Amino acid sequence: MSPKIAIVGGGAAGLMAAICAARSGSDVTIYEHNSSVGKKILASGNGRCNIINTTATADDYFGTDPHFATYALEQLPFADFIDFCHSIGLLLDIKDDGRCYPFSNEAKAVLNALSSAVKNAGVKILIDTKVTKIEKTGDLFLIHEDHNKTKFDKVLIATGSQAAPQLGATDDGYRFAASLGHTFTPTYPSLVQLHLNSKIHPKMAGVKTFAEVTLYVNNKEIEKVQGDILFASYGISGLAILDISQKASLALLNQQKVTLSINLLPRFNTQQLRDLLHQLIAAVPNHTVETVLGGLVPAKTVAHLCEAVLINPSKIVSSLTPKEISKLLELITNWKFEVIGTHGFKHAEVSGGGVATADVDNTTMESKLVNGLYFAGEVLDIVGRRGGYNFNFAWASGMIAGRQMAKK
Numbered sequence: 001m002s003p004k005i006a007i008v009g010g011g012a013a014g015l016m017a018a019i020c021a022a023r024s025g026s027d028v029t030i031y032e033h034n035s036s037v038g039k040k041i042l043a044s045g046n047g048r049c050n051i052i053n054t055t056a057t058a059d060d061y062f063g064t065d066p067h068f069a070t071y072a073l074e075q076l077p078f079a080d081f082i083d084f085c086h087s088i089g090l091l092l093d094i095k096d097d098g099r100c101y102p103f104s105n106e107a108k109a110v111l112n113a114l115s116s117a118v119k120n121a122g123v124k125i126l127i128d129t130k131v132t133k134i135e136k137t138g139d140l141f142l143i144h145e146d147h148n149k150t151k152f153d154k155v156l157i158a159t160g161s162q163a164a165p166q167l168g169a170t171d172d173g174y175r176f177a178a179s180l181g182h183t184f185t186p187t188y189p190s191l192v193q194l195h196l197n198s199k200i201h202p203k204m205a206g207v208k209t210f211a212e213v214t215l216y217v218n219n220k221e222i223e224k225v226q227g228d229i230l231f232a233s234y235g236i237s238g239l240a241i242l243d244i245s246q247k248a249s250l251a252l253l254n255q256q257k258v259t260l261s262i263n264l265l266p267r268f269n270t271q272q273l274r275d276l277l278h279q280l281i282a283a284v285p286n287h288t289v290e291t292v293l294g295g296l297v298p299a300k301t302v303a304h305l306c307e308a309v310l311i312n313p314s315k316i317v318s319s320l321t322p323k324e325i326s327k328l329l330e331l332i333t334n335w336k337f338e339v340i341g342t343h344g345f346k347h348a349e350v351s352g353g354g355v356a357t358a359d360v361d362n363t364t365m366e367s368k369l370v371n372g373l374y375f376a377g378e379v380l381d382i383v384g385r386r387g388g389y390n391f392n393f394a395w396a397s398g399m400i401a402g403r404q405m406a407k408k
């Protein structure tokens, strides 16, 4: 007889696992406490769903053992993912940098295709049904919800992480895992905005610019990225900040000192910038510092740059001393801010940490401690970079878990 399978969590990993298990003939039930499945899929990629990345390797992931992801990623090469998408009626738009989106550019298309495939495969979906406890009695599992307990042969924990609780995210998966003997590494928000310790950043709220951001942990350079930054009342946001946020957030969790250096003009090296400023001073000697700098960096930053180096913005540029010019250049290219926190799980796209991968077999996604118990997706101590990598691991690990659970 085919195994009776419970999947706890109707997100990316759970839906993929359900399709794979049910297509292999299993009797599959999804438990989802939201009023519909796949809420994060709908919200993803600003409503476009960056569904996968064609270039994913374990190097795109973080966790105690990022190489845990390798087997799953290899089992779902991009060509196979395209075949899977075709099998559920979904076409992809493949970008040059490896990001992929549904052809319609609408996340809804992804969810509609998955939902239809799940139904066609005969999966039972219990929405508005929160699993409160998972128990193992003999060879069977008991899934507790409300006042009901239902017996299953195999269970997949695909409850995701607690990032974005407004979309239904919970930390239930870690509790379920712990109650069955698993450990989990502390979780932290990732792909998230950062809080700064300065009086200046709130005054620059709304300033968006292209910059180079260098992350320092305990004064050691850890990462350098270029991209948009956006100052906000609470701190700083933008794609460059999201990209360094995993390492910043993990360092904060470990109570390390976290600092950002912002280069507002990364297109020039220091000498080019110095030459440029001198050319401008020679061309418009009677213009104010405010006017000249306002042609180089966002106007709203100029007053604060000047304030930080104690230069009057109304001063005419020809009266700047060499020392003042050096101070300005240093600040424009190396503006330091202390990071004192993240904007929290509510604003994070994903969470680092999770169920310890050492106790899970990465070739089957089955627990090494409890027969018949499986894990997939973000509930595990694996988190990806921005760019479709998080869904990538959810699909790949969900596919393996689904196929393996279907085996008798």
Ligand SMILES: Cc1cc2nc3c(=O)[nH]c(=O)nc-3n(C[C@H](O)[C@H](O)[C@H](O)COP(=O)(O)OP(=O)(O)OC[C@H]3O[C@@H](n4cnc5c(N)ncnc54)[C@H](O)[C@@H]3O)c2cc1C
Pocket (backbone or CB within 6 Å): 008, 009, 010, 011, 012, 013, 014, 031, 032, 033, 034, 037, 038, 039, 040, 041, 043, 044, 045, 046, 049, 050, 051, 052, 129, 130, 131, 132, 158, 159, 160, 161, 163, 164, 167, 168, 169, 170, 172, 173, 348, 349, 350, 376, 377, 378, 379, 387, 388, 389, 390, 391, 392, 394
């Ligand atoms: C705003 C936003 C944008 C994102 N954009 C992208 C993107 O473009 N590309 C990308 O790769 N990644 C993106 N991500 C990350 C991606 O959504 C997740 O990594 C992915 O959804 C993880 O899949 P999962 O199945 O493990 O968990 P989830 O998709 O979170 O699914 C877990 C499910 O379990 C349910 N659940 C939890 N507890 C219980 C319980 N006790 N009982 C029943 N059900 C329960 C939840 O309601 C949820 O439906 C984004 C995330 C957010 C928040």
